[in-house]
Amino acid sequence: MPMLDHLWIILALPLAGAAINGLLGKNWPKSAVNSVAIGSVSLAFLAVVETVREFLQLPANQVPWVRTYFPWMTAGPFKVNFALQVDQLTIVMLLTVTFVGTLIHIYSTGYMAHEGGYYRFFSYLNLFMFFMLTLVLAANIVVMFVGWEGVGLCSYLLIGFWFLKQSAISAGKKAFITTRIGDFGFTIGILLLFWTFHSVDFGTIFSQAAGMPSETMTQAGVLTTICILLFTGAVGKSAQLPLYVWLPDAMEGPTPVSALIHAATMVTAGVYMVARMHPLFSRAPIAMLIVAIVGAATAFYSATIGLVQTDIKKVLAYSTVSQLGYMFLACGVGAYTAGIFHLMTHAFFKGLLFLCAGSVIHAMGGEQDMRKMGGLRKAIPVTFWTMFIATFAISGVPGFAGFFSKDEILEAAQHSNAPLWLLGLVAAGLTSFYMFRLIFLTFFGKQQFDEHKVHVHESPRNMTIPLIILAFLSIFGGWFAAPKLVGGTDHFEAFLHPVFASYQMQATAGQEEATARPVGEESAGTPAMDLVHAFTGPPVIVGLLGILLAWWFYIRRPDLPKRLAQSMYGLYTLVLHKYYVDEIYAAVIVRPLLWISTNVLWHTVDEGLIDGTVNGSARLARETGGKLRELQSGNARSYASWVVVGAVGVTALLLGIWMKVH
Amino acid sequence: MNIVPISYYLVLSAILFGLGVVAFVFKRNIITIFMSIELMLNAVNLAFVAFARAHNQLDGLIFVFFVIVIAAAEAAVGLAIVITIAHNRRSLNVENVDLLKF
Numbered sequence: 001m002p003m004l005d006h007l008w009i010i011l012a013l014p015l016a017g018a019a020i021n022g023l024l025g026k027n028w029p030k031s032a033v034n035s036v037a038i039g040s041v042s043l044a045f046l047a048v049v050e051t052v053r054e055f056l057q058l059p060a061n062q063v064p065w066v067r068t069y070f071p072w073m074t075a076g077p078f079k080v081n082f083a084l085q086v087d088q089l090t091i092v093m094l095l096t097v098t099f100v101g102t103l104i105h106i107y108s109t110g111y112m113a114h115e116g117g118y119y120r121f122f123s124y125l126n127l128f129m130f131f132m133l134t135l136v137l138a139a140n141i142v143v144m145f146v147g148w149e150g151v152g153l154c155s156y157l158l159i160g161f162w163f164l165k166q167s168a169i170s171a172g173k174k175a176f177i178t179t180r181i182g183d184f185g186f187t188i189g190i191l192l193l194f195w196t197f198h199s200v201d202f203g204t205i206f207s208q209a210a211g212m213p214s215e216t217m218t219q220a221g222v223l224t225t226i227c228i229l230l231f232t233g234a235v236g237k238s239a240q241l242p243l244y245v246w247l248p249d250a251m252e253g254p255t256p257v258s259a260l261i262h263a264a265t266m267v268t269a270g271v272y273m274v275a276r277m278h279p280l281f282s283r284a285p286i287a288m289l290i291v292a293i294v295g296a297a298t299a300f301y302s303a304t305i306g307l308v309q310t311d312i313k314k315v316l317a318y319s320t321v322s323q324l325g326y327m328f329l330a331c332g333v334g335a336y337t338a339g340i341f342h343l344m345t346h347a348f349f350k351g352l353l354f355l356c357a358g359s360v361i362h363a364m365g366g367e368q369d370m371r372k373m374g375g376l377r378k379a380i381p382v383t384f385w386t387m388f389i390a391t392f393a394i395s396g397v398p399g400f401a402g403f404f405s406k407d408e409i410l411e412a413a414q415h416s417n418a419p420l421w422l423l424g425l426v427a428a429g430l431t432s433f434y435m436f437r438l439i440f441l442t443f444f445g446k447q448q449f450d451e452h453k454v455h456v457h458e459s460p461r462n463m464t465i466p467l468i469i470l471a472f473l474s475i476f477g478g479w480f481a482a483p484k485l486v487g488g489t490d491h492f493e494a495f496l497h498p499v500f501a502s503y504q505m506q507a508t509a510g511q512e513e514a515t516a517r518p519v520g521e522e523s524a525g526t527p528a529m530d531l532v533h534a535f536t537g538p539p540v541i542v543g544l545l546g547i548l549l550a551w552w553f554y555i556r557r558p559d560l561p562k563r564l565a566q567s568m569y570g571l572y573t574l575v576l577h578k579y580y581v582d583e584i585y586a587a588v589i590v591r592p593l594l595w596i597s598t599n600v601l602w603h604t605v606d607e608g609l610i611d612g613t614v615n616g617s618a619r620l621a622r623e624t625g626g627k628l629r630e631l632q633s634g635n636a637r638s639y640a641s642w643v644v645v646g647a648v649g650v651t652a653l654l655l656g657i658w659m660k661v662h
Numbered sequence: 663m664n665i666v667p668i669s670y671y672l673v674l675s676a677i678l679f680g681l682g683v684v685a686f687v688f689k690r691n692i693i694t695i696f697m698s699i700e701l702m703l704n705a706v707n708l709a710f711v712a713f714a715r716a717h718n719q720l721d722g723l724i725f726v727f728f729v730i731v732i733a734a735a736e737a738a739v740g741l742a743i744v745i746t747i748a749h750n751r752r753s754l755n756v757e758n759v760d761l762l763k764f
Contacts, residue, residue: 634763636695636756640686 025119182236189229234270255358292332299325
């Protein structure tokens with residue numbers, strides 16, 4: 001088991017790449033930077049493949065496979081080891097992260113070819129891979145937290161990559177600070193975990209939690225508190241309501257960064273964390289309900305904002321927030337497998353969508369406004385077709401990757417929480433509408449730009465090949481679950497079964513009775529009936545309706561959107577301005593905070609209290625000295641008088657002592 | 663032979679010392695101040711001698727020699743300073759010599 005014993009290699013490769021490029025790459029030619037960056041990540045991918053091969057040969061009782069490398073922190077009973085672990089969940093994440101990561105590295109060599117700070121970009125990107133893999137491989141929550149914060153740091157660095165642009169700098173800071181609010185909860189959650197279980201190792205925590213009674217809706221205890229605190233961290237990192245505001249702004253970063261960090265991997269860390277901590281969540285029904293509600297609400301809410309955005313990347317950003325909401329909805333109703341499944345397929349198709357958007361922007365020479373595109377279908381066919389496939393995938397058209405995962409999520413939600421299911425369903429319709437709106441505006445219709453000014457050209461091969469590979473995955477990436485439709489097994493679920501099995505049963509135990517009937521009905525049909533049933537289920541119908549509506553609005557009657565916007569002016573403006581959430585946050589939180597910082601903390605506490613104390617003690621010393629120095633009058637007779645006074649004083653003292661003694 | 667009690671010597675010494683102090687503080691002429699220092703030194707010498715005699719020990723007497731030697735040295739240095747001051751200021755009033763101050 002050479003690779004399983006040396007899991008650290010997976011981490012060391014991208015870290016070495018980051019260090020080499022970051023420290024030495026400044027004056028290297030681009031080809032050298034490329035080979036270090038892509039080499040390290042693709043080697044990491046190969047290492048992961050080898051890990052998977054060895055992992056599949058492990059006997060079941062050795063899973064999760066934990067390797068402890070060195071003790072990191074020891075303080076009394078608080079022990080943290082640098083330990084890595086591999087189980088089925090880790091495998092899924094590792095493969096997704098390294099594979100999509102490698103493709104995006106390759107794509108970046110084309111996209112960033114004309115940018116300054118080339119070595120810096122790839123150094124950050126490799127560093128990100130290192131932290132993301134740390135997060136995924138961690139065997140205890142403290143090591144996980146290292147990865148968690150590390151990806152946040154890299155996100156900040158890459159959003160603000162063009163650091164001469166004021167908006168990029170602010171977006172980077174916004175992302176960092178907003179996620180920090182969530183991380184505050186996460187940190188307290190970690191402390192509470194240690195306080196409760198006296199350990200930070202996942203294995204120890206989960207085996208102890210297994211012995212604890214499940215908390216109920218009416219009796220919430222420490223587990224619920226821990227879960228809600230941890231989920232706060234996930235809300236920040238995965239851009240859920242109410243902390244989602246940073247993700248749309250994060251689009252200031254280079255597009256490959258949006259694809260890798262703000263769509264495929266980092267933002268899904270929250271989902272991964274909830275899935276990883278499922279033994280706790282499954283015992284805290286209130287926390288589960290919160291996760292589900294936040295997820296469904298976010299899915300719906302940000303989908304509505306996506307409807308009216310005109311910046312191609314902003315649409316995708318709100319779409320990402322919405323899809324992450326789906327994943328949390330899945331976790332919240334106990335369908336962790338479906339959540340992770342959607343995480344994986346989403347990494348494929350949303351990564352692809354962003355890369356395609358990058359390719360479009362590249363072709364348009366930097367233009368991001370969809371209203372100024374149009375008719376690009378013929379000019380950039382590879383980008384068009386791959387993006388078309390990805391759009392089908394995200395819209396849940398049967399046969400594409402997103403169909404399987406989204407269907408599973410909505411099915412699980414339907415059986416456990418009907419209102420949330422309805423919300424998710426509507427969001428699915430909105431999703432297909434805004435995605436096809438994007439496609440129609442960008443690739444169909446009349447050209448809205450001056451052909452002589454904009455030289456539209458297809459992207460180079462190092463950009464299109466990753467697109468094609470991801471397009472394949474956007475179609476076939478969900479087919480693990482396909483046999484289920486004809487009465488077979490869902491291979492993805494079967495693979496993850498050992499991780500989630502015991503808890504999923506428990507979570508659905510209460511609903512067994514409720515679901516018994518419909519499940520019975522379904523399984524009564526023949527495989528063919530199941531297939532028909534799945535292909536004509538509500539998610540599919542709603543999705544197709546969305547597509548049809550988008551077609552009607554943007555192909556058939558292109559004047560309609562404007563008219564509709566005018567007739568519902570109030571609502572339209574509200575949504576166009578993203579419900580004024582940024583403005584509300586600015587008014588309620590940012591500006592009061594600035595006011596308090598300026599007037600209270602700066603002018604009162606710092607200038608008044610702290611400076612006052614320091615300056616005051618100096619003034620006291622100076623003034624005392626000023627008074628005392630007047631004793632030094634230069635007049636010998638006054639000195640003499642002082643000597644006399646002193647002598648008399650000493651004599652009186654001695655006399656006093658003498659009289660006391662006798 | 664009637665031995666004069668030690669307390670007499672000590673009282674005399676204290677009176678002389680007190681006179682020296684008063685003169686030191688209140689007189690303005692540097693020479694007078696200088697003399698009052700000598701007076702104080704010799705008042706102390708008297709006390710030393712008286713104690714040496716009363717206790718029949720030599721320590722006090724030896725100390726007196728030291729004091730006399732120091733007083734002689736001091737007189738040499740002090741009078742030189744006095745002459746310089748008189749030379750520069752055309753005055754022996756101590757109140758005029760107060761430049762060394764804050």
